[in-house]
Amino acid sequence: MKLSHFIELLILAAIWGASFLFMRVAAPEFGATALASYRMVFAALTLSPILLYYVYNKNWLSRRTTQADNSNNPVPARSTKVIFAHIFIIGIISAAIPMYFFAYAATNLDAGFSSIMNATTPLWGAVIGALLFNNRLSKLAILGLFLGFLGVFVLSMDKLSWDFTDQVKGILAIICATSLYGLSANYSKQMLTGIKPLFIASGSLFGSALLMLPILIYTTPNVMSISSLAWLMLIGLSVVSTGVAYVLYYRIIEHSGPTNAMMVTFLIPIFGVLFGHLFLDEQLSINIFWGVLLILIGVSLTTGIINRNLIKRASNNISRSNQV
DSSP: OOHHHHHHHHHHHHHHHHHHHHHHHHHHHHOHHHHHHHHHHHHHHHHHHHHHHHHHHTOOBOHHHHHHHHTTOOOOOOOHHHHHHHHHHHHIIIIIHHHHHHHHHHTTSOHHHHHHHHTTHHHHHHHHHHHHSOOOOOHHHHHHHHHHHHHHHHHHTTTOOSSOOHHHHHHHHHHHHHHHHHHHHHHHHHHOTTBOHHHHHHHHHHHHHHHHHHHHHHHOOOGGGSOHHHHHHHHIIIIIIIIIHHHHHHHHHHHHOHHHHHTHHHHHHHHHHHHHHHHHOOOOOHHHHHHHHHHHHHHHHHHTSSOHHHHHHHHHHHHHHHHO
């Protein structure tokens, strides 16, 4: 990866890490439902020029799809209505519901904690892919799932209790949100292969915004009672951490590939914890360190970033160095 591309990756991680800070500040004033609704509406408006470009030019098929069509290996034929219906479903399971759950969690949990829990998304993607989409898991991937979920337990140890406290509800909300992210990734791969990712992103946000707009009308708190800081956090969350971040993420995928783009998962918790500590005076603990370590190792194994070939090469290098 070029240095300029890595800098873009760091910027994206910082933007997404900041989203947990934005939610933590804004959620208590807006409430979870209004915050999630505003976020989707403003983010959809931010990406609307991109969506209009694709719809007007009708060029939402990716280059790979065109090449497949030309090589007598076509992707499944789908009408425009079917594609839009799938994108609307993606909007519900990857934006509308998860964004509400994260906003709800932000009213009860630290920003840093939420950002770490967000890193479990690839783990849930692997579990749901295996259970619902018949994806096969290697032994290393299964080990990764065990370590990742062990990390979640370690991270949450001081917040878990037999009582259904607000913190426990927040943890369950994030688990639901990341599970839905995992479901949407598998669903999109299954149903929307060959469609440009940025069209899916902008279209799904637009669909979820239409769904949440009526809810927003009935749940918006008194505008005059909301502080300027909370409004600023909302704009940052919607325009920067959602709209701009989506564009930057798919730009990184385009020039560096999905594997390199996935590395942002490992960087987001660093910025999330850092911002929470610096701006909200959130406390760091040994559980956070061990939880992050286990989750990131688990994600590396589950996604194949750490695989048998890498382990073999590492062991061979160690053997050679010992012989010398």
